[in-house]
Amino acid sequence: MSDGQMSKTENKKKSIANQNMGLDESLYPAVLNAIAHPLLIISETGQIKYVNSATENFFEMGAPILLRQNISNLVMFGSPLLALIKQVNQKQIAVNEYEIQFEIPRLHVTKIVDIQARLLESHSDVEGRHMSIMFIERGMANMIESQILSRNATKSISNMAEILAHEIKNPLSGIRGAAQLLGATANSDDKSLTTLICDETDRICNLIDQMEQFSDGRLPEYESINIHLLIDHVKKLASNGFGKHVKFVEHYDPSLPQISGNKDQLIQVLLNLIKNACEALEDVPNARIKITTAYKAGLKLKVPNRDKLLSLPFELSIEDNGSGIDSAFVPHIYDAFVTNKKGGKGLGLALVAKIIADHSAVIDYVGDKSGAKFRILFPLLHTSIEAKD
Template structure:
């Protein structure tokens, strides 16, 4: 027996559920520019209910002469879809820094109407940056393996020869032989640091309370490199644990807090703020699986230093990018590798008022995550 066909009302309800599940602001605009439909995401985007939006024209929300209005006119004339990327629609009603990708498609009924979908660049840029960081980490992995094999062996020969020369040359030339030895040791130390990137062995992971990690790193900082800097905590004590390697996350936050302390330097009133929060996360693929998870766990390290130059903000997690006179540029690249390997995202926001490094991570979901991690480690053994 065939199932009864759904009623028109049921079809409408299903359509509404599908549209709300898209996860992007979506509206329908009629031929006169009035908003005739808005999904739940659009209500959040415009900060108005669908009923209120239905009384408004799209032109009421965007700046005069906005490219969005030109796109709508173009679609109405040609009756063909049009996309536009990185469109600034900032306005008093939508808020500042509102940059979006826009997808406009004509619909047959009602005549002259169009469907507009927005994708905020903040989300798209996070995805782009995460893919870039992972690609940079893979590049360093290959480079580290090559350096270890091709450079360390000849360096040991050079160092041995320099030590022999130091014993036979004149007192005047002995400092030069010693310089060769010291510089060779410095290169070997740099290669050793890079070898961390080529280590792809599975690491032990367990539920980790991030506040325990932060307290441990804070104790190190207060008794060392951040002795004269005020460290402030803004923690959400109700956060669930994350599935992670504790030692690696100590290394992550040690790097970030040390960078913050160095950015502040000797300026008076220096402050580092550590914050944790539970926020709605975007969805990402976990490395090594086809699963997609949300990233609601937010951990931030903020300093009130002079900020990072805009020229390097987009590449700050790439290897060998550094503003320090004697820096190697590998610390933040290693941080990005560790966070990415744990299925998380790290991003940097900076201005003249300071710099914030934000880590987004999945929460631990109990025994299911532990079982999956053991299976993954077993398949690599």
């Protein structure tokens, strides 16, 4: 049998096998586009032959433009990706690399990614050898991991707050009352000490009150929310107070549907994030905060009380042009009592993380030395309601 006849026989066998499994080749593009991670196919020369939707988002470039590119045009000279491609071609094996610093020069960004590359099975209808390359952003994996850790942390705080409220607040009220009685008859020197006692007991009570927000096990009331109205409300508060020195820039997608949420809690989240950004920009010339909303398909998560994966396509990002958060603090920013802010208590972002988790959403810090950037991914209205049901 000739090579051509063998090839036809092989293809016929594959076609029969696909039919037996119920596979329809016309569905292949839809299947590939459903993959949440960027996936592209290149030729032996590095010419891009196929990209899925996630790849367009990853490179912030449409498929028609990407398909005219060679992979070497999209990466830095000497990129680890090029060495990985060479290794796969030479050894003809699948190669996985983990936590690669992948630079995209056109966007001036560096992403931490896992890369999986493998040769595709040759096909008689396609010339030459082709390779599939998949990128798995570590930022996404770290984001999911941080949400799990922050939820565990808030549970610990909940238990602690209940104990503190009962065991400490009651004696504190007695101490404060006694200090007030002593202050009424004390001389000027002693009165300053009784005032100090009152001030410190008030401070401890306020701290416990803040911690009690974590222990409130009641489910908040949810309603249909237009997030843009809440952003404008908080922006107005900031512009007339703590954010007078900041210019706000909005990039809204007005076509975005509403989300399901608790209005007061979401305002608290926005207020915390924007206030933190304004405080970080106090000594920065041309201080600017950019607020963006967009639709980003791809990410799906398993959430409690829900069998199916929950899609989180509604993206809200808050970005400033300060110096960013010290990299040493980034892994712990959602932990309670961890802060690098002078006078900070380290409860603001921990509370933000709890509220976001209660909304079946996730929050991620993706900033660098050019500024802090927080990204929140929400489910849409109908999926939010399903998750709570």
